[in-house]
Amino acid sequence: MSNNGNNGTKSPRCIAVVGPFQSGKTTLLEAILARTGAIQRQGSVDTGSTVGDGSKESRLHKMSVEVSVASTAFLNESYTFIDCPGSVEFLHDMRAALPAVDAAIVVCEADERKLPQLSMVLREIEELGVPHMLFLNKIDKADKRVQETLAVLQPASRLPLLLRQIPIWRDGIVVGYVDLALERAFVYREHSASQVVPLEGDDLMREKEARFQMLETLADHDDALMEQLLEEIEPPRDRVFDDLAKELREGQVTPVLLGSALHGNGIQRLLKALRHEVCGLDDTLKRLGAPANGSDAVGYVQKTLHTSHGGKMSIVRVLSGQVADGTMLMGAKGEAARVSGVFKLHGQHIEKRGPATAGETVALGKLDPVVTGDTITSGKAPLAPLVEIAPVPPVLAIAIAARDRKDDVKLGQALHKLLEEDPSLVLVHNAEQSEIVLHGQGEMQLRVAIERLQDRFQIQIATHPPRVGYRETIRKGVVQRGRHKKQSGGHGQFGDCVLDIQPLPRSSGFQFAEKITGGVVPRQYIPSIEEGVKDGLKEGPLGFPVVDVSVTLIDGSYHTVDSSDMAFRTAGRIGIHEALPNCQPVLLEPIHHVDVFCPSDATAKVNAILSGRRGQILGFEARDGWPGWDVVRAEMPEAEIGDLIVELRSATAGVGTFITRFDHMAELVGRAADQVIAAKKAAAA
Structure with missing residues (x-):
């Protein structure tokens, strides 16, 4: 293990505290700080008195919305703990912090509903190769045997869950634990070290059975220990602890310890496990491929x-x-x-x-x-990144603006800082819709972002759902004259053109051609007519940009004195503007290809959600590399994707997500089209 200087002590270690939402991570950090004397008394999340979750937003919502960092010492060794958010919306903070930690404590509880969240957290840790142990929290509220709980939790972990302790039950209540490595029994004392008690009776029998199972798991990676077990030789205690440390560090097992963070139970044993079994900086440098010393x-x-x-x-x-x-x-x-x-x-x-x-x-x-x-x-040349943090595709967006225009510059500066703090937020300037759109990982993340803009940066923010990129096109062609004539003393204005306007196949865009003969429209004015037509297509009779249209200039006339580029541009715009209402205009809506990722037991619910949002299910398949997960593929209108994530998360225990890409434009007719057009007219009024 890494040493720091010549004092013989281990170098300071960095430990991440991670786990599903509301599993008790912040409370565990508080209990550790109280037990090690870093704080005088243990605060609580409910009263907003914890060291972690100290930001205004965390305390308002009673949840972690960013990492919290605190350092302490245990038996003269230094530790920094990084309390990471558990909500899937704020997992980027965990992803960014994890690579450089020495180990992680995964806080979980005997709640099958949180298994998908636990699976996601463990997957992140396992892919980085970070040594980790589970702290089975809220053991005082357990209502099933710990082996049954482990059987429930095991599918979330790629590594074998190795039970280090078993609870001591009295009258249906957990009052302490037996340490299977030490072979000692302890009774909990609230907010203080547990008391050693005799190991006897039924507890002794249970200990023998559970200890043998622990040793069997360790022996899967230790042939000598396997031989001792087969020959019924009791392995030396030091050998057992060495194996526990070795297999934790090498990512072969995930030890499981018990406790109640709220009551400060199991904290001392957890700290001792960190001290004796968790690797130090040298091992972390090897994992990262970083130069040592x-x-x-x-x-x-x-x-x-x-x-x-x-x-x-x-x-x-x-x-x-x-x-x-x-x-x-x-x-x-x-x-x-x-x-x-x-x-x-x-x-x-x-x-x-x-x-x-x-x-x-x-x-x-x-x-x-x-x-x-x-x-x-501090060297003379930049270093290659030790780890690449893959961006997470956003799943929800909101359009934002400063209520007071004089705050526009201030808003830009604040957003820059906001995105530096949370790179999982994405800012898009939509020039077509004249919107600034903030994309994120969910409803709460965007809410917190708005709260920070208003509270920390003192900018009042107006928000609305981003506008959908509707278009319109035409179903039939017409021939239309566009004529602009104006006389106001001196040179007048004159431009005259005849346009043949026809529909094009979907996704063809805009095409312009000319079939002028005999010089009825001088060639230098033809580009101006095209520009005028483009001006007129920016907003059609339904209120949206017009696409998939062919316009051919077939005739016209000019005046030797009064014609000009501007006159012909105006004539082109008049011609297309007067023609479009007679071309059977129809609304087009953007259709996206959507891949939804969800636990397999939620696939049927996801299919129903997508179908209920006018989605066309294309099929589903097992998610590659994610046992127990599916990918549901569908095509959906952009208008239905806006708040899709809210419903998906509700149906998938908070872990469902999706990626989307534009696929094509499709006609929108009937009541749905009428509503869109009416809303557009109301907004323009």
Whole structure:
């Protein structure tokens, strides 16, 4: 394990606290901080008194909406804990923080409904190869045997779940646990260390059986231990602990510990497992493929924050070297910046400190060129990224604008900071609809983004659903004259053209041609007529841009003095404008191809949801590399996709998602078309 300097102590470790929404992650962090003396008493999420979830938005919604960082010490060893949001809408924070941690505590509970969320969290950790253990929380509320709970949880994990403890039951209540490695029994004491009690009677019998199962699982990767079990030789306790540590670090098993974060139960044993069994910085560097013991400072940016007083802060795990106030650090793009302060984080509290050494997790001030996920260095050349964080396709969008136009510039600056803090948000400037559209991972994420814009940046925001990209086209052709004549003293204006307007096949766009003979329209004016026609197609009689139309200039006339480019452009616009109402205009709506990803047991519900939104189901199949998941493929109108994710998440225990791409335009008729046209006219009124 990695050492720090010559003092013989292990280098500071960084531990992620992850798990499904409302599993008790923030409460567990609070219990750890209280047990290790970092805080005087354990706060609660309900009262808004925890170190984690300290932001105004987290406390308002009583949920984690961003990572919280706090450091403490246990038995003279330093730990930084990163409490990660559990909601699927904020998982990007977890994805960005995970690569540089030494291990993860996965907080879960005996709730089968949260299995899909647990599966998603474990998948992220497993793909990164981060050693992890499960903390089975809320054990005081358990109503089934722990082996039954493990059987329920096992499908969520690719690795065998290795039970480290079994509960002690008295009158249907869990009052303590038996440690299978230590072979000792403990009774819980609220918010203090458990008390050792004799291991006897039925508890002893259960311990023998559960311990043998634990050893059997360990022996799958240890031939010598397997031989001892076959020969009924009791393995030395030290050998058992060595195997537990080795197989955790090598990603062969996932240990499971029990407790109740709310009551501070099981915390001491969890901390000891972290101390003795979790790897240190050297192992993390090997996993990341990062150079060890280099002279240059190297760090990984786990999160970006914008504070009201300190400006931009980058939360960085220092991987090698030392970072001090004034250190020049270079980001992935080769731009360097000087560190303006090294800070210790304790939830929302930021405190200036001295230089940070390898293993420590700190906040660095004013690294403007640096973004979340960057590998930074004090060297002379940028480093290749240690890990690539794949972007997550957005699933919900909202159009935003400043209520006061004078705040437009301020809004742009605030959005830039917002996207630096949360790169899973995507901003799109839709010039056609004159909209700024914010895309995200769900309803709550976008709500929090708006709250931050209004509260932190003092900008009042107006929102509405993004406008759908409707078009219109024509069903029949006409020949129409467009004539513009104006006399107002001196030179007048004269332009005259005859247009043959015809429908085109879908997705053909706009085509313009001319069949002028005898010079009835001089050639220099023909491009102006085309531009006038294009002007007229920007908004058809139904109120939307017109597509899939062919216009041919077949005749016209001109005046030697009064004709001009502008006159013929106006004539072209008049001609198309007067013709379109007589061409049987019809509304077109955009149709998207949609791939919905969902647990297999929710596929039937998903099919019903898509069909209920005018979707055409194309089929479904098993999701590649995701056992127990399906991909449902469909074609759906863009208008029906707007809030689709809300219904999907409700039907899939919060984990369903989708990707979408434009496919084609299709006619929209009847009542639905009438409603769209009426809404357009009302908006224009």
